[in-house]
Amino acid sequence: MSWTRHHVLSLADFSTAEYDIVLQTASSFQEVLSRRTKKVPTLQGQVVANLFFESSTRTRSSFELAAKRLSADTLNFAPGTSSLTKGETILDTAKTYLAMGTDMMVIRHKEAGVPQAIAAEMDRLGVKVGVLNAGDGQHEHPSQALLDLFTICSLLDSENPRLSLLEGKKIAIVGDILHSRVARSNIWSLTASGAEVHLAAPPTLLPKWFADYVKEPNDSSNVDRKLFIHWTLDPALQNADFVMTLRLQRERMTNHLLPSLREYHQQFGVTRDRLQQCRANVKVLHPGPVNRGVEISSDLMDDPQFSLISQQVTSGVAVRMALLYLMGGGKEVGGK
Structure with missing residues (x-):
């Protein structure tokens, strides 16, 4: 299996082979991260620019650490102190980083389509600069969905994580799905595995x-995707193998879509008692940051018997190392 994708902007057109390449490459980097010396010279001499036009802790930090673990040089963009405040356009900012010798750009922006626009501009200029979407508006967040996938598949088979492990599993995604780019990317990846994906939220958020x-025209995979929606929580949780809770995107809500956070928690908050409807070995995920006591009860979030939240953060570095490695080299898996 070889990697040919130059940009990672969406998971809508990812193939099974591409998912497995990312999972297997991330697994090998997970092993690297367990060593005393956690650095490899794979991307030595390359420059990775983290262009985050929107606030981030986990994604930005893990991309920066991933690049450094691969021995790449990093450039970190801060919009508040940049030339954007003087009227420079986003494309001109990207071209500035291109002129500095950037090989890959990791883009986050509050508006959907910005990473795609930058990727199109790089292609128009005929330069071999890879663009990775680190979250754009309410569109997608591919690396988050891939690390979620890696976290789950590694739990099922730590030696050989692969997409087929999720076939027939039931996965519930609960929360603010309307505003969630994480949900959109996870829907593509999880339904591609053959899993049943059940969405649950109030009608205003779903x-x-x-x-x-998953029946949109940009789905070229020909996969029989199983996606269901519920406006109450119980049907989604019934016999679920995994439950993914989502943060209420209050900064993206332009209308009052919920009566109160307290009422939301009463109807859709994931608690230890509600998990009794799931399978006995159910696991809970959350992309973070978490509103404790809203999407998920605080005690459940910290319970290692159920929670995979800390593993998700750890997986993020390995998965982003894998993406940068594949985009920066495109070598065959196992060629490190």
């Missing part, structure tokens, strides 16, 4: 059209 989300 419009009826989400039932047809």
Whole structure:
């Protein structure tokens, strides 16, 4: 299996082989991260620019650490102290980093489509600069969904994580799905595995059209995707193998879509008692940051018997190392 993708902007057109390449490469880097010396010279001499036009802790930090573990040089962009405040356009900012010798750009922006626009501009200029979408508006967050996938598959088979492990599993995604780019990317990746994905949220945060989300024209995979929506929590949790809770995207809500956070927790908050409807070995995930006591009870979040949240953060470095490695070299898996 070889990697040919120059940019990672969306998971809508990812193939099974591409998912497995990322999972297997991340697994090998997970082993590297367990060593005393956690650095490899794979991307030595390359420059990775983290262009985060929107606030981030986990994603930005893990991309920076991933690049450094691969021996790449990093450039970190801070919009508040940049020339954007003087009227420079986003594309001109990207071109400035290109002129500095950047090989890969990791882009986060509050507006959907910005990473795609930068990637298109790099392609138009005929330069071999890879662009990785680190979250754009309400569109997608591919690396988060890939680390979620890696976390789950590694739990099922730590030696050989692969997409087929999720076939037939039931996975519930609960929360603010309407505003969530994490949910959109996870829907693509999880349904590609053959898992049943059940979405649960109030109707204001889960419009009826989400039932047809995976039937959009940009799905060229020909996969029989199983996606279901629920406006109450119990049907989604019934016999679930994994439960993924999502943060209420209050900074993206333009209308009052919920009566109160307290009422939301009463109806859709994931608690230890509610998990009794799931399978006995159910695990809970959350992309963070977490509103404790809203999407998930605080005691459940910290319980290692159920929670995979800390593993998700750890997985993030290995998965982002894998993406940067594949985009920066495109070598065959196992060629490190």
